[in-house]
Amino acid sequence: MKLEIKISQKPVKYLDAIQFLEDRVLKIQKKESGNLLWILQHPNLYSGGxxxxxxxxxNRNKFPIFKTNRGGQWTFHGSGQKVIYFAIDLNSEKNLKDFIRKVESWIIKVLKSYNINSYNDRKNIGIWxxxxxxxxxxxxxGIRVKKWIAFHxxxxxxxVNKKDYDGIIPCGITDKGIANMTDFIEMPYLNNINEVIISKFKKTFPNKI
Structure with a gap:
């Protein structure tokens, strides 16, 4: 089935988004829906994997706190941040390690489009x-797999306001900082970021479209 691309203009409540993802995973398993790519923003919150x-x-009082079944530790979601969710059927290849490497490559390609050099780290998952x-x-x-459907x-x-991370130790790492795209490029040049995210997804995952 054809890939569905969703772009939410208003912030989406965290639990509503997670429920939507869980429902989509079930529909993909039943062959009732195709893969999903969803670009959104959440209200300010902390999410624990x-x-x-x-x-x-x-700080338990800074923002609402949600525990989730995705992989990973604590992170911030909120203002100034793009959240990219997906639900992707991996049953044809059943290779999670390769999928994660491709997700990393996808993000690196997005950043490279704005002349921001970035890289993955085998010890600390994420892009740096x-x-x-x-x-x-x-x-x-942060990714979870259920019956070879990858989601989150x-x-x-x-x-982002980097002080929004003050209530957590992000991903359990104390000796590294938080970066923004606007540390490298002015905000007006990022107006097309949704289109770039979608374009680089299609180039990285041509068999998932």
Missing amino acids: TSAKKDDLL VDKKNNSEKIAAI GFSLNVN
Whole structure:
């Protein structure tokens, strides 16, 4: 079935988005729906994945807190950030490691479109940039697989308020910072980012369209 692309203009409540993803996974399993790519923004919140530690949640009162079944630890979602969710059928290849590498490549291609050099890190999942002799995370990745349907996705920092991360230890990492795309490029040049995200998805996953 044809890929469905959704772009939400208004912030989407976290639990509503997760329920939509869970429902889509079931529909894909039943061959009732095709793959999904969904670009959105959440209201400010902290999300904890399956590896999230209580001690890494520093301030329980800063934003609403949600535990989720995606992989990974604590992260921030909210203003100034693109959240890219997907539900992708992997039954034809059944290779999660290759899929994750392709997701990383997809994000790196998006950033490269704006002349932002980035890279993955085998020890610390996500996409990173170098600033002032330090690695800073610009995109966080969290994926779950159910019966070879991969879902959840990644968040990409466009122009977040970095203090919004103060209530957590992001991904359990204490010695690295947080980066924005606007650390490298002015905001007006990012008006086409949704189109770039979609274009690079199609180039990275031509068999999922």
